[in-house]
Amino acid sequence: MGGRVREPISDHHVGQRHLDRLVMLSDGVFAIAITLSAIEIKPEIVPGQSLWDAWKFPLMVYFLSFVLIGGVWAIHRRIVAHLRDVDGPATALNMLLLSMVALMPVVIRVSFSHRDPESINLLVYALSVAANYTCLAMFWFYAALVANLAPDVDRRLAWSWLLSKLFVVLIFVALAFYAEEMRVAALVFTLAALALRAVSSRMENAAKKDVQASAAAPPSA
Template sequence: MTKTAARQPMSVGRLEAFSDGVFAIAITLLILEIRLPGEPESDQALLQELVRLWPSYLSYAVSVLLIGMVWMNHHRMFHHIRQVDGFLLLLNILLLASVTFLPFPTHVLAEAVHVQRGEHTAAVFYGMVLVIGGVFYNALWCYASIGHRLLGDTITPAEAAALRIRWGMGPVVYLVAAAIGLWSAVASLVFYVLLLLFYFLDLRPRRADVQ
């Protein structure tokens, strides 16, 4: 192997493939946090326990959609990124670390709402994990896009700057959702659902078709 070949940077495709695998594992781990608290003695007892697990179902659904939303926007982001360097890899790892950590606060929030103890702290904890993940996501895009450092010609500098503003709202609104958790954990989860409906939209600037 030549010295030049040894220094070839990682391809964008390899980074995306690794990231896709991590997102898939994180979603899979969420279902492992839904467990019956004991061994029901009858069909009626089992039904009651299944119904009482509604906080776990709600937390699971929100977290699955959140991870799916981050994965979708991660894909949209890397549609424009054409080069990878060491610092971008580090930022991507930090983002993936926040994603794989999400099953834990999901379980904490579901258990707290289920037993009706500590739910406000659990909701704030859940929200702060999302805030940190949002910071890593935006740091990734800012590093790649400022000065068009790692971007291709699929997006202009002005469009990249507009995306920095739009995606940059994420950590702020997650912080608002965490603050709502101080009042009501369930209301906080409902607010996350509303945010999901917004961030599932493709926020990238639309270019007019050339006639």
């Protein structure tokens, strides 16, 4: 015990430990959210109703939620994979995202309370998904473009990924307006989302071409 070497821990190792703990906590919250979504499947059997009629709506909402939560997790995984470190504001934004993810089972329960796809359930569902992707966008914007926690990512590529997240936000905001029968606002947000997506794709393609050109260029003497 007395002969053990006591080497100082570098700031990089401390930051890496913080990032590792953040990833473990995040994966746990995502897993619990998906599990609770399945637990919330409690169809009401009406006399004379077939088993398929009783289960088709709950299963549809569950699998849609599985895809949405899984999509948020996949984007979150890509974000943290590019981070070298994590600081206080990034941790706070990540916790805000996890709070939105944890609410998804509650949103599913609200969705089961109405069967009309244009009632309050669609509005709540759309706003919940928009909130999740807004938190993702805020997390990535701060980490990559403000705090420079992902220095290996080209800034144009970072902006492209940010716009792709905002594209999803605008799509679901448009869906929320549609649920409220505000068709003009829904159309405006849909067109804005498509414009963002086009700009995002163009920026991503340009960044990738520059990276490929730099890799193919001969080293300078």
